[in-house]
Amino acid sequence: MYYRDAGQFKTTYAEDSAIFPVLQDRWMICIGVVAAFCLPVITSDYWLTSILLPLLIFSIAAIGLNILVGYAGQLSLGTGGFMAVGAFAAYNLAIRLPFLNYLVVFVVAGLIAALVGMLFGLPSLRIKGFYLAVATLASQFLIEWILVRVPWLTNYSSSGVVSAPPMVLFGHHIESPASKYLLALSIAVVAALAAKNLVRGPIGRSWMAIRDMDIAAEIIGVRPLRAKLLAFAVSSFFCGLAGALWVFLYIGTIEPQAFDLHRSFQVLFMVIIGGLGTILGAFVGAAFVVFLPIALSNASALIGGLPPDVLSNFELIIYGCVIITLLIGEPLGLARLWSLGREKLRIWPFPY
Amino acid sequence: MSALPCLPGKMGSLMNSSTSMPSPQNVLLEVKNLSIKFGGIQANDKVSFDLATGEIRAIIGPNGAGKSSLLNMINGFYRPDSGEIFLDGIKTVMRPYVAAVSGIARTFQNIALFKGMTTLDNIMSGRLLKTRTSFLEQIVHWGPARREEDRHRAQVERIIDFLEIQSIRKTPVGRLPYGMQKRVELARALAMEPRLLLLDEPMAGMNLQEKQDMCRFILDANSELGCTVLLIEHDMGVVMDLSDRIVVLDHGKKIADGKPIEVRADQRVIDAYLGGAQA
């Protein structure tokens, strides 16, 4: 089957600026999404809980960070902190207002994270580039410190391990791997759609204007502080949402260490590897980061097995090399390589 | 007679001098005694002039005369040390955002396009001030946001037709040749539906053909789209042919102000700038 868009004439502007203008793409995505929803039938619990679930949650966080770094051009190393805010907010809401529907809990947790994000985004009007990156470290460390020191936030729990309460949504217990996976998938799809809509509209353009030349952006009427704060808010919303899902669907416990500087870098790597300034890139990057350790341990099993810490060191080395290679070869990341590949496919078997 | 790159139409109206001195009702912009100093250099020294609605006014002068800084003050980028700006007769403290909202659009000598976006996106970004849909409506997209996007797109396409840049719609602007980038920047300015267009050397770096096209666009923007134009330009042929009135600056001061014929004959201007080369 040839991958062609011959005969697909766009007769309205709506068609021209659709998310997937090529018909074959639309079919593939539809089939893909349907297949994703049917996965629990054929995949093992292990895959659902240990691979696909973190992949979806990471993707949401990566979408958030991509909005901030890729679209609005504000370099941030505080992702972990905002995820933590969302996680702790969701936990406290669930514990103290148990009558609330869990979807409401997640949204409100995201909004709280958005507020915190806006607060720490205030310096962005005066500080740019690497300076801003270092300033976001302040947010990361400060949030970590506060969350550990204020016992009210963990409900005065004396033990180190604080468990999230069991989830009941619309009468269903969300306990089985399948139900957790489906919930995460639904949220991820909605999140991706919302982000894509934002990004291809006027707000996305104002963000990209700020990223490319914020002085010139003022000329066309964009107010830099507003646009930047909005970027921080939206980005932190997604990160907070991801943090809440991390606690309730994935790990099941609240621990600030899960959202440390290491996590911030991990999400940043997903965004860089997957592709800055694309929504698809978030998923691709998350997939890379989630699958790499598995691929490595499978590879090491072939040669007789290596201890896990050695493997995790190799992971780091590979991340670094991949990032450097991508920055040299294709700064727009794997997502761009993917779309370039599709372009080649469109004209295959002709070379150009 | 030096080469006149512009079409003869404007020349005719120049001869008839149909544009008389502006009356108070149709003064769009007035600057009074604008002065600004950078370090030890007085970039502009008590510059005053007015701009009538619908006219094309040129600012000329040797390099370093203070033309760009004048434009930057009108635009709100620089804050004048002293002096006032009156828009529609109302004294206004100019900031870039205030200027944008008041209907002033601008292009730059060194091109201030958003290099990471396509031509279409760049021009669409000129419509940002006209966004009426809310945040939530945009997240949902289907419905009001979709319709607004289409409306803006239709308007932008009209401008793309007007400036004949259809073929480069989806090209990232960083890859376009200089002359095309200048056209895209003009398109973005026009997308704002401005009352006043501030153009900083719109013909710089262009060959004769490109200059003719650009002249045509500016004239059309003035007559069809109703833009008042204030432009900085070095090509004397363009200036003489295009403008209704001219302001001449030298070392930060205004040394002449009037119709092209008057300015061309002004001895101070000839000494400072023209050097008698124009016949």
Add this chain to the structure above:
Amino acid sequence: MSDPMFILEVAISGLLSGVLYALVALGFVLIYKASGVFNFAQGIMVLFAALCFVRLQSLFGANGPSHIGFWAALVGAMAIMLLLAICVERLVLRPLVNQPPLTLFMATMGLAVVLEGIASLVGGNLIYPLDIGIADDPIEIFGILVRKVDLFAAAAGTILVAALTVFFQFSRVGRALRAVADDHLAALSVGIPLRHIWILIWSIAGAVALFAGLIWGAKLGVQFSLSTIALKSLPVLLIGGFTSIPGAIAGGLIVGATEKLTEVFLAPALGGAIESWFAYVLALAFLLIRPQGLFGEKIIERV
């Protein structure tokens, strides 16, 4: 506890640890001044250099007197840093010449991760004691107790800074380095051998990292948390200004002193351990007042 002697002691102790922050920051400034690259990997280079030294020292020292072991390890570690500089120039800097600074910054992040992985492979999670031949006993100056190691660090650091400042300001190579920092392509076009310059500067930064690593390792032992401490040199840079050697020193001293003082006097009221974020918040506050840092160059954006 507001005994003035005690306050002074705390302050001096803070100043001395500030010297260490300053040393790491110095490496950043060198690379930034000379190649316009913000080397995020500088912190991990400190750890990496120290680890190499320690492993080499145990390798060489095992068979002979400790003096030989020390010097051999020093030479060996320096050689490794030189090799690192060559690899970085060839594999990272050369392919990315004249890319936007953000791209280069992200590349150094990648580099930092690679070095972290290698360092972890080489060193594991152990703490290696480091012996540089200076006894650890404290001496008393004007009634204040100061560790010999700290004194040595301060003195050696001062000499190092003075030498580097002179080098940058007055030597031909120093001028070339500053040209490169301004504009890679322009420097190339006037015939400055970009590649050699880069290798040179990264080696110098590597040497400074090694120096800092040795001092710190002697003080705390060579361990992984060193890289977290090294991360704190980032706020030092913000306060001092990225482009200034004296700025790095000033910033380091300010951060070191205030951090120690607030830790001892303020922290108990707040619940303790504010060292994790204090330096960053301080830098943030500083930036809001003076975005280019104390001694940095003013960032002018033109349209």
